[in-house]
Amino acid sequence: MRQLALLGLVFAALFFVPFVVTSEAWQNTILMTLYAALLGQAWNILGGYGGQFSFGHAAFFGTGAYTVAVLQVQLGVNPWIGLVAGGLMAVAVAAFIGFTTFRYGLRGSYFALVTLAFAEVLRILANTVPFTGAGVGILIPLDQSAANLQFASKASYYWLVWAIALAAFLTVWWIGHSRFGARLMAVRDNEDAARALGVDPFAVKMRAIMLSGLFSGLAGVFYAQYFLYLDPAIAYGPAISVESLLVPIVGGMGTLFGPLLGAVALHGVSEASRALIGDLPGISLVLYGTILILMVLFAPRGLAGLVRRLSARRNSRETTNV
Amino acid sequence: MTDTKKTGGLRRREFLATGAAAVGLGITGFPAILRAQPAAVKLGLIHPVSGFIAFSGTQCREGALMAIADINAAGGIKSLGGAQIEAMLADSQGKPEIGAAEVTKMVEAGADGIVAGYSSAISLATSQEAAKTNTPHIVDVGVSDQIVERGLKNTFRFSPGYGKTAQFAVDNLDTINKAAGSPAKTAMIIHEESLFGTGTAELLQKRLPEKGIKVVDVIKHANPTRDFTNIVLQIKSKKPDLIIPANYYNEYVLLARTMRQQRVEAMGIYSVLGGAASSYQFVKEFPEAADLIMDCNHWFNPKSDVAQQRKAAAEAKGLIYTYEVFLAYNAVLAYADALERAGTTDKEAVNAALAASTLDMSYMPYGPTKMVDGQNEGAQPVNTQVQNGVIEVIFPEEFASAETVFPMKS
Numbered sequence: 001m002r003q004l005a006l007l008g009l010v011f012a013a014l015f016f017v018p019f020v021v022t023s024e025a026w027q028n029t030i031l032m033t034l035y036a037a038l039l040g041q042a043w044n045i046l047g048g049y050g051g052q053f054s055f056g057h058a059a060f061f062g063t064g065a066y067t068v069a070v071l072q073v074q075l076g077v078n079p080w081i082g083l084v085a086g087g088l089m090a091v092a093v094a095a096f097i098g099f100t101t102f103r104y105g106l107r108g109s110y111f112a113l114v115t116l117a118f119a120e121v122l123r124i125l126a127n128t129v130p131f132t133g134a135g136v137g138i139l140i141p142l143d144q145s146a147a148n149l150q151f152a153s154k155a156s157y158y159w160l161v162w163a164i165a166l167a168a169f170l171t172v173w174w175i176g177h178s179r180f181g182a183r184l185m186a187v188r189d190n191e192d193a194a195r196a197l198g199v200d201p202f203a204v205k206m207r208a209i210m211l212s213g214l215f216s217g218l219a220g221v222f223y224a225q226y227f228l229y230l231d232p233a234i235a236y237g238p239a240i241s242v243e244s245l246l247v248p249i250v251g252g253m254g255t256l257f258g259p260l261l262g263a264v265a266l267h268g269v270s271e272a273s274r275a276l277i278g279d280l281p282g283i284s285l286v287l288y289g290t291i292l293i294l295m296v297l298f299a300p301r302g303l304a305g306l307v308r309r310l311s312a313r314r315n316s317r318e319t320t321n322v
Numbered sequence: 323m324t325d326t327k328k329t330g331g332l333r334r335r336e337f338l339a340t341g342a343a344a345v346g347l348g349i350t351g352f353p354a355i356l357r358a359q360p361a362a363v364k365l366g367l368i369h370p371v372s373g374f375i376a377f378s379g380t381q382c383r384e385g386a387l388m389a390i391a392d393i394n395a396a397g398g399i400k401s402l403g404g405a406q407i408e409a410m411l412a413d414s415q416g417k418p419e420i421g422a423a424e425v426t427k428m429v430e431a432g433a434d435g436i437v438a439g440y441s442s443a444i445s446l447a448t449s450q451e452a453a454k455t456n457t458p459h460i461v462d463v464g465v466s467d468q469i470v471e472r473g474l475k476n477t478f479r480f481s482p483g484y485g486k487t488a489q490f491a492v493d494n495l496d497t498i499n500k501a502a503g504s505p506a507k508t509a510m511i512i513h514e515e516s517l518f519g520t521g522t523a524e525l526l527q528k529r530l531p532e533k534g535i536k537v538v539d540v541i542k543h544a545n546p547t548r549d550f551t552n553i554v555l556q557i558k559s560k561k562p563d564l565i566i567p568a569n570y571y572n573e574y575v576l577l578a579r580t581m582r583q584q585r586v587e588a589m590g591i592y593s594v595l596g597g598a599a600s601s602y603q604f605v606k607e608f609p610e611a612a613d614l615i616m617d618c619n620h621w622f623n624p625k626s627d628v629a630q631q632r633k634a635a636a637e638a639k640g641l642i643y644t645y646e647v648f649l650a651y652n653a654v655l656a657y658a659d660a661l662e663r664a665g666t667t668d669k670e671a672v673n674a675a676l677a678a679s680t681l682d683m684s685y686m687p688y689g690p691t692k693m694v695d696g697q698n699e700g701a702q703p704v705n706t707q708v709q710n711g712v713i714e715v716i717f718p719e720e721f722a723s724a725e726t727v728f729p730m731k732s
Contacts, residue, residue: 025427032423127515135520139468142450227419229446231517281413282372
């Protein structure tokens with residue numbers, strides 16, 4: 001319950017950010033950080049709690065994004081309906097990928113490579129079929145109104161991503177405290193042992209990938225409505241898959257706050273490098289890489305693990321002193 | 323009685339004399355210091371200076387900075403009391419969302435205008451973000467016609483889009499082919515997969531059959547692609563009379579080299595917005611692969627002294643004078659011209675001035691500048707051909723510096 005209270009406190013504080021931070025540039029930075037945390041949390045459900053490392057979360061993200069864009073532009077469907085449809089289509093794609101991989105017992109690097117391949121197949125499809133605009137991409141007409149899921153202010157977009165992120169974080173909290181979560185973590189730690197104890201790994205992993213796909217798809221819907229333009233490389237390109245897994249790896253996989261910490265650290269570094277070092281092309285990417293190497297070397301459990309290790313060391317020192 | 327009264331350590335007479343001298347010197351000797359300096363005009367330059375299109379993005383930035391330096395050296399914006407233009411630099415990293423975020427930051431930091439973004443996808447995002455604050459936005463390089471078809475009042479482009487370029491390319495190809503007795507009957511299009519390559523290829527596929535040229539195949543490739551052997555083998559098997567590439571610099575170079583290595587024989591290689599066909603770097607590094615390649619692309623007016631001077635100035639700085647350099651230069655000039663006519667940095671007024679621009683662009687192979695919905699209708703590409711290591715303009719005739727060589731010698 002302490003964790004839930006802390007989560008509530010963090011998101012309550014985040015809710016009021018647009019009232020305190022009036023600069024649109026800073027609002028945008030915080031918004032993009034929260035969006036990265038959402039992407040990371042979606043991956044964390046499957047990768048962190050389920051132990052199934054996906055290299056192709058762009059498959060879910062892109063499906064969500066293209067669903068809302070295609071429904072809107074080609075069929076005139078309201079984007080609020082597209083928001084729901086985008087999430088559901090991503091769930092459907094996740095179910096398909098999950099069924100075809102888990103059914104045949106793919107694990108570890110095999111699973112990672114297959115997910116990467118699925119995202120690539122979808123990228124090529126989006127690049128070919130006419131209803132996605134193929135290589136030209138798809139442009140959502142600028143028509144700012146709440147009914148159209150387009151807002152004039154950054155604050156409104158911020159609250160939209162805040163709401164989706166809150167749902168994702170609450171889901172992950174529930175996973176951490178539910179029977180389903182216990183089964184999922186058991187599968188992650190030792191699938192054969194979990195099966196021996198009566199857990200159905202296939203069913204558990206299917207639920208995890210579908211939940212993961214849902215939030216990744218919703219992040220895609222948000223992206224489409226925020227930037228109003230998609231092409232196959234943006235929607236299904238490897239950059240989204242990499243960002244999805246980098247955030248929880250840096251922050252702490254399999255932890256509730258890991259993706260948030262990771263997103264804050266990575267975006268913070270990126271912003272700070274640009275502000276402090278100035279306009280040196282590519283410097284933020286160099287720092288990105290350096291941080292990742294350092295994290296893997298010295299904090300393999302991410303920032304959340306580092307915080308836990310440091311507090312454990314402090315506690316043991318206090319105990320020794322007593 | 324002697325005057326012994328002191329003022330601040332000086333005798334009164336000394337103080338008065340020094341003060342008078344200082345005032346006099348100030349009025350006559352340093353008028354510029356005493357006059358209030360007009361506030362600098364802040365112009366945001368957003369380009370992908372890192373990432374896979376970093377070379378082109380850096381070229382754009384250098385071109386824009388050259389223009390700013392020239393404008394400032396010539397006395398700044400006269401109607402604003404000689405206000406200097408101050409560049410605000412940002413790297414979009416080749417990502418639309420970062421480009422858009424940089425616009426937000428720049429506008430908050432007081433940017434009066436934006437010049438961006440090299441890629442069509444980035445330009446779509448940056449112009450849309452700038453539209454939210456009505457900030458004037460000039461697209462330097464970005465050929466997608468969607469950029470100026472969204473009805474944004476703040477978005478302008480002085481160079482041609484791919485619709486016009488493809489139409490021009492087909493019409494000129496037809497003229498060149500007919501002049502040679504119509505030997506070319508078939509063509510094959512090899513294009514990159516993003517907006518510019520796909521859009522251009524779609525238009526060519528539609529228009530070429532109207533001119534009696536059958537499109538035997540269209541091959542799309544990813545960015546980056548590092549091995550063109552299979553694509554070139556397909557070209558060899560189809561034996562098209564014309565090969566039409568539309569891709570970025572690196573892929574273009576690799577494709578052209580592989581075609582030479584595999585001894586592909588065609589009547590002509592006719593690029594549309596070819597990433598390297600009109601590049602001095604390509605011609606210098608791979609003269610054999612580049613020889614006799616024709617291109618339909620952005621280019622300067624080779625008969626204009628102003629254009630030649632700018633080329634020489636860029637080369638003196640160590641720059642390769644690619645289209646990115648002069649298109650970004652032109653975009654900044656267009657913004658400065660609008661400021662000059664508006665006499666204010668008020669965004670509404672500058673947008674109106676840009677929309678009414680009739681800027682003399684005789685250093686480009688363009689017709690009179692005429693803005694329609696943010697697009698300069700006078701802008702057009704030209705046909706170039708590499709001949710003996712020199713990039714010559716071969717079409718339209720009024721700008722041509724050499725005769726067309728077609729069909730190519732085997």
